[in-house]
Amino acid sequence: GAVVSQHPSRVICKSGTSVKIECRSLDFQATTMFWYRQFPKQSLMLMATSNEGSKATYEQGVEKDKFLINHASLTLSTLTVTSAHPEDSSFYICSAARTESNYGYTFGSGTRLTVV
Amino acid sequence: TQLLEQSPQFLSIQEGENLTVYCNSSSVFSSLQWYRQEPGEGPVLLVTVVTGGEVKKLKRLTFQFGDARKDSSLHITAAQPGDTGLYLCAGGSYKYIFGTGTRLKVLA
Numbered sequence: 001g002a003v004v005s006q007h008p009s010r011v012i013c014k015s016g017t018s019v020k021i022e023c024r025s026l027d028f029q030a031t032t033m034f035w036y037r038q039f040p041k042q043s044l045m046l047m048a049t050s051n052e053g054s055k056a057t058y059e060q061g062v063e064k065d066k067f068l069i070n071h072a073s074l075t076l077s078t079l080t081v082t083s084a085h086p087e088d089s090s091f092y093i094c095s096a097a098r099t100e101s102n103y104g105y106t107f108g109s110g111t112r113l114t115v116v
Numbered sequence: 117t118q119l120l121e122q123s124p125q126f127l128s129i130q131e132g133e134n135l136t137v138y139c140n141s142s143s144v145f146s147s148l149q150w151y152r153q154e155p156g157e158g159p160v161l162l163v164t165v166v167t168g169g170e171v172k173k174l175k176r177l178t179f180q181f182g183d184a185r186k187d188s189s190l191h192i193t194a195a196q197p198g199d200t201g202l203y204l205c206a207g208g209s210y211k212y213i214f215g216t217g218t219r220l221k222v223l224a
Binding site (some may be wrong): 004006032034036041042043044046049070080091093095105106107108109112 | 146149157158159160161193204210211212213214215216217219
């Protein structure tokens with residue numbers, strides 16, 4: 001149980017275009033999902049907290065107009081990188097917890113974004 | 117701001133050796149988690165420690181939560197090449213912050 005699916009696993013896009021990444025909880029409901037960014041050989045940095053039915057909460061320094069988050073249902077959150085630039089190239093990972101669980105989060109397998 | 121510092125950052129050892137990874141903070145955490153991440157994949161939860169002084173064992177891995185719940189350690193006995201990966205501690209009551217990471221390489 002507790003499977004989180006992330007799609008796509010890899011995407012290459014041209015500079016200036018937008019890319020949408022999906023995060024789905026397959027066998028449980030998640031009122032909250034989290035989006036992380038990871039640069040090569042570094043740890044995960046929390047970008048934002050996605051709340052079902054309400055606006056996302058962004059961490060300091062993360063541009064909310066650039067990284068649009070939508071959490072329209074209890075099983076799906078999306079992250080859209082708008083007007084992507086090469087410096088947005090990174091590994092993006094989502095995580096989710098069962099609504100009733102207090103122990104750890106399940107992570108998606110990540111999305112490798114390359115902006116050319 | 118809560119920070120989690122891990123040490124060492126990098127560790128390269130021979131198969132069969134033992135090792136310990138540390139996760140330290142000046143803040144108190146209600147719980148800490150340990151994850152292992154392989155290249156191109158998301159982190160996979162290894163264990164959650166909740167009680168100060170708690171020790172949990174997972175086969176050759178032993179996890180300890182400090183009495184004051186500000187630090188934790190991961191000890192691996194007789195490391196194997198399959199243990200190679202990025203080890204991350206994480207903590208927080210709602211949104212998790214991750215430690216700086218320890219990259220382990222076990223040579224056959």
